[in-house]
Amino acid sequence: MAATIDSASSPQASTQYLLEVVNARKTFPGVVALDNVQLRIRPGTVHALMGENGAGKSTLMKIIAGVYIPDEGEVRLHGKPLQLNGPLDALEAGIAMIHQELNLMPFMTIAENIWIRREPLNGLGFVDHAALASKTQALFDRLGIDLDPEMEVRQLTIAGRQMVEIAKAVSYESDLLIMDEPTSALTDREVEHLFRIINDLRAQGKGIIYITHKMDEVFEVADDISVFRDGQFIREAPASELDANEIIRLMVGREVTQMFPKETVPIGDVVLSVKQLGLEGVFEDVSFDVHAGEILGIAGLVGSGRTNVAETLFGVTPATSGTIAIDGEETVIRSPHQAMLRGLALLTEDRKETGLFLSLSVLENMEIAVLRDGYTHGSFVSQHQLDQQCEHMKQVLHVKTPDLEELIGNLSGGNQQKVLIGRWLMTKPRILILDEPTRGIDVGAKAEIHRLISKLAGEGVAVIMISSELPEVLGMSDRIMVMHQGRVTGFLDRSDANQISVMQLASAPSAASA
Amino acid sequence: MAIATNNDTQQMAATKPRKKKLPTEVSILAVLIGIALLFEIVGWIVRGDSFLMNPQRLLIMILQMSIIGIIAIGVTQVIITGGIDLSSGSVLALTAMVTASLAQSSDYVRAVYPALTDLPWIIPLAVGLLVGALAGVINGSLIAFAMIPPFIATLGMMVSARGLARAYTDGQPVSMLTQEFTWIGSGANPVIIFLGVAVIFHIALKYTRYGKYTYAIGANPQAARVSGINVRRHLVMVYAIAGLLAGLAGVVASARAGTGQAGMGLMYELDAIAAAVIGGTSLAGGVGRVTGTVIGALILGVMLSGFTFLGVDAYYQDIVKGAIIVAAVIVDQYRQRKRKLT
Incomplete structure (x- = not known):
């Protein structure tokens, strides 16, 4: 892999870095998660890690935070090799991580959560609650967080919990903070607040590793950027030297235009016709047709009801209103079966x-639906x-597994996804609903799945594809239905659809006409 | 893409030998043999006698384990679904009482149903199975439809069924059963029944839709539902089968003892769970085999028999038994952690 490092091979100068990861390698059964990866963080900077899901960012962070022990390679803090045998070691060494999945105890107060394991004690050895509250208040004042330290965590919104996590990480006074998609649950105002905190920490000389998928955030906060792909280090550069297109090119490893091999196929008759479909309190008045050979994309923000529509069509949560017709005949679907x-x-x-x-096993996972x-x-x-039949599917879908008896947990995300697609193809569906078909899988498998979807449509299958990735929806769909807060806000033909038109419908409550 | 079966790949699949990994049963079997040999060696040292070269002792051991083994096969299936069944010992007692009351001979004055004596053996057997299955259906319905955790639902059944067994005859034993009926439990019949049940459910778990669904539900109930499985109905079925097998154990136990007593099967549910867990069934669900449970039951049997042979006090036997159960769960946790890391 062609890795370019601007000031390569100068081990003497290593102390200029707060943290260095050198030649890290980590394997899991059947997968090389990281191979020969490096990372260098300068003190007083924000370093963005970029890469698609499965690029190895999370594994690398877990190594730095002491969750995983690397098979090979070294982590150096202030130039000294670091031997981490667990997350506590990392905390002691001055590395704090804000996990993507929140790790707070819901029935304890904010203050108790933040100072757990480090509670101030009174003379008798009991927890000093007054000191606990005042320490928390002082921390919150410093960070500008407006929450009551005595509140139980379960009463907080997701965003509130996220802020508590951040405060907790800061409370360790660590030299290095790792933030794994910290803004995914935050509103714009809260994101601004977070960035102010980050700027403060940077001014204090701390290093911050910032993982995100949001390009605009990267250019707003990051000083340096490291790009990873398929478990490999690709490039490190100052943020000023890169632009969004360049980063995407590095992340994807090829021109983005090659990624969606949608073939044009003749569109047949209406197979599925949905009228005024509703699920009380979740979505309502959803109407659309899907034709044989057509790929209908469903776009919308998280929480717009996209997934609920899919689950209702499939009988997981049966509809409370509206009708579903297949081949023009009205039908009732009350269970997946x-x-x-x-x-x-x-x-x-x-x-x-x-x-x-x-x-x-792979076999048991694939055969279950037939x-x-x-x-x-x-x-x-x-x-x-x-x-x-499963062996056949395995070969058609290029599932990489030693054999069908292998436990599915030992396969990579992409191969697991192919097995699940195989499960459904074995049922020979006429209407295939795909909800985030390529989430969290590597680029190669992604392209294969896109080709497969296209081919299935070519064979006359009616495809409904839900995706959070706009390029995927735009690239694959013949038509796009956009949803917002449980309602359809419009339909776009392939020719009219672009990022802007979809986003407008996805965020505008006022319904636009198709 | 050709979804239809393709001849080339068919041949490839047929000619490619499947790589077989060592099943977990092999290691459990090794433990069984190891324990048996240990008793053999210690036996020679302490008592100057062979532990294994005594067919009588081995037969008694297997007979003792047969009844718990029958229950354990049902409990294994419940645990594979991710549940637990604490009621099997009590259901055994209840069925033993009901069965015995329908199997009494007419030359006994204290028959529970004086008008229903000398019935053909099939009637007490069928009613016993039915009572067991009914208890299982109640367990399963509470779990699948009332959404009560399996631990609580079957704990309730455990207490209630035991109470019902006592109330049935005011705590009196039910004796003088027909010879026709006691034949079920005579000689090596319990062993044959146990092994027959083991073979049936080994096949059922491995080669039938019932078995595949059972594993799927235990591995991931939500995914099972989305795959078109009627999870609730299937759970009721699994608990019903566990109840049926507890009922069968009750029939065999009363036939063997020639009496029905409300105190029968006390703590058997724990031995059954222990046999399943020692045999490699994971309490997390989705993992477990009948063969493992059979070996697990034999390990418990060898321990019991071996300690008795060495003259070790029953209290100490329990201490060791407890330690073995915990060790088996530690092994299971370790396996799960390995799985989760990937």
């Missing part, structure tokens, strides 16, 4: 939560037939 009988398939949004059977029909004699399954 009924949906499957009517030719629907749903690849769910959250692979781990609602897709994978992690303790089971055990009702075709592959059974009475109650018995025709294992031989299933083996063959």
Whole structure:
């Protein structure tokens, strides 16, 4: 991998860095998560880590924070090698991490959460609650956070919890703070607030590692940028020397235009027709048609009801109003099984939560949806037939696994996703709903899945594709339905759709006409 | 993309030998053999006698374990779904009472149902199975539909079924059963029944839709639901089968003892859970096999028999048993952690 480092190979100068990671390698069964990766953080700077999901950023951060021990390589703090055997070691050494998933105890107060393990004690050895509250208040004053230290964490909004996490990390007075997508749950005003805190910390000479997918944030806060791809270090450069397109090119490793191999295929008859579909309190008045061979994209912000529409169509949460017609015939779908009988398939949004059977094999994961029909004699399954069909799917989808008996947990995210797609293709669906089909998987697998979707549409499958990635929706869809707060705000044809027109509909409450 | 089966890949799949990894059963079997050999060696040293070269002792050991083994096979399936069944010992007692009351011979004056004596053996057997299955259906319905945690639902059943067993005859034992009925529990019949049940459910878990769904639900109930499985209905079925097997154990136990007593099967549920867990069934769900449970039950049996052979006090036996159960769960946790790290 061609890695360019501007001032390469000068080990003597290493103390100019607050933190250095040298030649780190980390493997998990079947996957090389990191290979020969480096990272150098200067004190008093914000260093953005860029890379697609699966690029290895989170693994690298977990190494720095002592969660993982690298197979090879070294972490140096202030030029000295660091031996971390757990997250506590990292904290002691002066490295604090704000985790993407929040790690607060909901039934304890804010103050208790922040100072856990370090509670001020009174003369009798009991926790001194007054001191606890005043210390927290002092911390909040310094950071400009307006929350009551005595409040229980469960009463806080997600954004509030995020601020508490940040305050907790700052309270360790660490030299290095790692922020993994800290703004994902914050409003614009809260983001501004966070940036003020970051600027303060930077002025105090602290180093901040900032992981984000939001390009505008990078250029607003970052001094340096390191780009990673597929577990490899790609490039380090000052933020001023890069622009968004260049970063994307580095992250993706190829021109973005090659990524969506959508073929133009003849559009057939209407297969699925949805009228005034609603789920009480979640979404309402959703109407659309999908034709054979068509890819209908659904765009919208998180919480717009996109996933709920998919789940309702598939009977996971049956509709409370409206009608669904398949091939012009009205039908009722009250369970996933009924949906499957009517030719629907749903690849769910959250692979781990609602897709994978992690303790089971690739085979057992793939075959589960077809055990009702075709592959059974009475109650018995025709294992031989299933083996063959799964093997076939494995090859068609290029699933990389030693064999079908392998535990699915040992596969990479991309391969897991292919197995789940295989699960649904085995049901020979006529209407395929894909909710975030390429979330969290590497670029190569992404392109393969896009090609596959395109090909399926070419075979006459009606595809509904939900995605948070606008380029994906724009690149793959024949038509885009945009949702906002549980309502459809408009439809865009492939030719009229661009980032701006979609975003306008996704954020504008006033319905635009199609 | 060709979704239809393709001949080339079919042949490839057929000719490619599948790499077999060592199943967990092998290591559990090694533990069983190790423990048996340990007793053999210690036996020669302490008592100058062989532990294993005594068919009588081995038969008694297997007989003792058969009843717990039958329960354990049901409990294994429940644990695979991610649940637990604490009620099996009490359900055994309840079915033993009901079954015995329908299997009494007419030359006994204190029959529970004087008009219903000398019934053909099939009737007490069928009613026993039914009572067990019914208890299981109640467990399953509470869990699947009333959304009560399995621990609590089956704890309730454990207490209630035991009370019902006592109330049934005011705590009196039910004796003088027909020879036709006691034949079920005579000789090596309990062992044959145990092994028969083991074979049936080994096949069911491995080769039927029922088995595959059971694993899927334990591994990830939400994903199972989205894959078109009727999770609730299936859970009721699994608990019903566990209840049915507890019922069968009750029938065998009363036939073997020639009596029904409300105190039967006390703490058997814990031995059954222990057998499953020692046999590699994961309390987290999604993992477990009947073969492992059978070996787990044999480990418990060898321990019991071995300590008795060495003349070790029953109190100490329990101490060791407890330690082995905890050790088995530690191994399970370790395996899970390995899985999660990936």
